[in-house]
Amino acid sequence: MLKKYGLIGYPLSHSFSKGYFTEKFKKEGIKNAAYETYPLEKISDFTTLLQNNPELVGLNVTIPYKEAIIPYLDELSEEAKKIGAVNTIKIINGKKIGYNSDVVGFEKSLIQHLKPTHNKALVLGTGGAAKAVWFVLEKLNIPYLKVSRTASENIIAYDTISIDLVKEYPLIINTTPLGMSPKLETKPDIPYQALTKNHFLYDLVYNPQTTLFLEMGQKMGATIQNGLPMLHGQAERSWELWNT
Numbered sequence: 001m002l003k004k005y006g007l008i009g010y011p012l013s014h015s016f017s018k019g020y021f022t023e024k025f026k027k028e029g030i031k032n033a034a035y036e037t038y039p040l041e042k043i044s045d046f047t048t049l050l051q052n053n054p055e056l057v058g059l060n061v062t063i064p065y066k067e068a069i070i071p072y073l074d075e076l077s078e079e080a081k082k083i084g085a086v087n088t089i090k091i092i093n094g095k096k097i098g099y100n101s102d103v104v105g106f107e108k109s110l111i112q113h114l115k116p117t118h119n120k121a122l123v124l125g126t127g128g129a130a131k132a133v134w135f136v137l138e139k140l141n142i143p144y145l146k147v148s149r150t151a152s153e154n155i156i157a158y159d160t161i162s163i164d165l166v167k168e169y170p171l172i173i174n175t176t177p178l179g180m181s182p183k184l185e186t187k188p189d190i191p192y193q194a195l196t197k198n199h200f201l202y203d204l205v206y207n208p209q210t211t212l213f214l215e216m217g218q219k220m221g222a223t224i225q226n227g228l229p230m231l232h233g234q235a236e237r238s239w240e241l242w243n244t
Helices: 017-027 045-052 078-083 102-111 128-139 163-168 212-219 228-242
Strands: 003-009 033-039 056-061 088-092 095-099 121-124 144-148 155-157 171-174 200-203 223-225
Touching: 003 017, 017 033, 017 228, 056 228, 078 095, 078 128, 088 228, 102 128, 102 228, 121 128, 128 144, 200 212, 212 223
Parallel strands: 003 033, 003 056, 121 144, 121 171, 144 155, 171 200, 200 223
Antiparallel strands: 056 088, 088 095
């Protein structure tokens, strides 16, 4: 019997997952499995998607539904509950269980380049992906500041990021879609001239491989990392969750 997996989000023109899993199935000789993209214009279309695809056993969730999907699920893992965002759904006999595999992907790829000097972080963006980043930073005991377009409780606005602040926070993580194809000319609004070789810039965007955000950091001698290793890590973790 065919087992169907897939990705929900909107839009999905930038999707990495279909190519990754199709290649994985071929390479590892996994039969009777298919991975498709399911662009949902609104989250309420999720119910119809499941009705029309009874073979679905696993889904990944991307922008903008990592938080909006939660009310449609029957159960959440402890991690997903704490984070408040889901990017992996396991379906067993109609029961929908939400997990967050972003955590595993992000942590593994972050610690590869992390130095003791990267001891304070600025997290750009406050969406579903940012929540997984906050969770990992807390786990690693790295204090962080949340940055958004408008300031609110515990969140600072971009226009308050000074040169001194950038010097004080050597780890800068972009969780926004700024710089993602096709909007290659966009980047988070921070004082890039304050970056040094002691900084580490991590961008969750993976297409293009070097966003303008990373490019600006690289010019100043900073360590840079795109979101591709995180994606590989979360994809493999999703596969484990679906098959255990």
